[in-house]
Amino acid sequence: MKPTLATDRLTLAYGSSPIINNLNLTIPKGKVTTLVGANGCGKSTLLRSLARLLKPRNGVILLNGKDITQQSTRKTACEMAILPQGPVAPEGLTVHQLTKQGRYPYQSWLSQWSAEDEEKVAWALEVTGMLPLKDRPVDSLSGGQRQRAWIAMTLAQDTDTLLLDEPTTYLDLTHQIEVLDLLYDLNEREGRTIVMVLHDLNLAARYAHEMIAICQGNVYSQGYPENIVTEELVREVFQLDCQVISDPVFGTPMCIPHGKGRILQHRKLTAIGG
Known part of the structure; x- marks a missing residue:
């Protein structure tokens, strides 16, 4: 292998x-x-x-x-995702909005937001246990919850x-x-x-x-x-x-x-x- x-x-x-x-x-x-x-x-x-x-x-x-x-950067982002050390979300950004950013490599003028994108985001929120907190601002979460939110974004990238x-x-x-x-x-x-x-x-x-x-x-x-x-x-x-x-x-x-x-x-x- x-x-x-x-x-x-x-x-x-x-x-x-x-x-x-x-x-x-x-x-x-x-x-x-x-x-x-x-x-x-x-x-x-x-x-x-x-x-x-x-x-x-x-x-x-x-x-x-x-x-x-x-x-290409887009192709690489569709195969591999990275969560850097100490990421910071813009003020007021919700968990759901942050997780959706993981789908950006799949977006283009010809391919807009789809049902598949929504499914991947929902799955990432569910598997990380963040679905009940999806409407909470990221900066209002505890340290562990915040890290799970970033992992949800990384998982939504589906690499x-x-x-x-x-x-x-x-x-x-x-x-x-x-x-x-x-x-x-x-x-x-x-x-x-x-x-x-x-x-x-x-x-x-x-x-x-x-x-x-x-x-x-x-x-x-x-x-x-x-x-x-x-x-x-x-x-x-x-x-x-x-x-x-x-x-x-x-x-x-x-x-x-x-x-x-x-x-x-x-x-x-x-x-x-x-």
């Missing part, structure tokens, strides 16, 4: 300093893939480039086997591939799990290829079929989380000493940082005993 997305000797840069250097990468079709790595390693830059929002300095990005730069840059940022734990469960269910039910940048290594390992660890502008390791998440990887990629154990609920790798937790715990025990 051909990968949905691939790069060949990809180099990305802002100014004169390369951020991603000579990267060869494949992302499997129909799977949930998470990109992890330290701040500034190039995860979000890579995702923007995969979505054709950042032009490569060198190399190529292949979407379904074809050079993405040789496709086989979804790219999401830190979709759980600024959300509390409950809403993080809600959003990740939603995306995982979409992959299970619809077979969508989902690529996410995530900061939380434990959640990335729990939800991913495939994990890609980025370090110093290249792939440090790629594969099943159970195969690649090790204490050595965390030390090299995140500059953090930890213990990796099996998640007692899901059996996926779980990273327990060392840090100063033991010292603080010792102080607490001493205070209680003394």
Whole structure:
């Protein structure tokens, strides 16, 4: 099976300093893939480039086997959707209006708003649980609801591939799990290829079929989380000493940082005993 997305000797840069250097990468079709790595390693830059929002300095990005730069913007938008980090809706825009924007790639002078467009919008609102809130302004929603509204817009675009840059940022734990469960269910039910940048290594390992660890502008390791998440990887990629154990609920790798937790715990025990 051909990968949905691939790069060949990809180099990305802002100014004169390369951020991603000579990267060869494949992302499997129909799977949930998470990109992890330290701040500034190039995860979000890579995702923007995969979505054709950042032009490569060198190399190529292949979407379904074809050079993405040789496709029209409209065609690309009909095959792949991206949810950037921290999107902001215009003041007063309702959830329904925002979701409808996902259908813009299909609009033209010859093809105006159709029954199919309305069906896709209704489906996106329903599957994200936003149908009861469709008339609410986006800026009046809670963080988790707002993120679901943006995901509804992305789903209304009806693409086989979804790219999401830190979709759980600024959300509390409950809403993080809600959003990740939603995306995982979409992959299970619809077979969508989902690529996410995530900061939380434990959640990335729990939800991913495939994990890609980025370090110093290249792939440090790629594969099943159970195969690649090790204490050595965390030390090299995140500059953090930890213990990796099996998640007692899901059996996926779980990273327990060392840090100063033991010292603080010792102080607490001493205070209680003394």
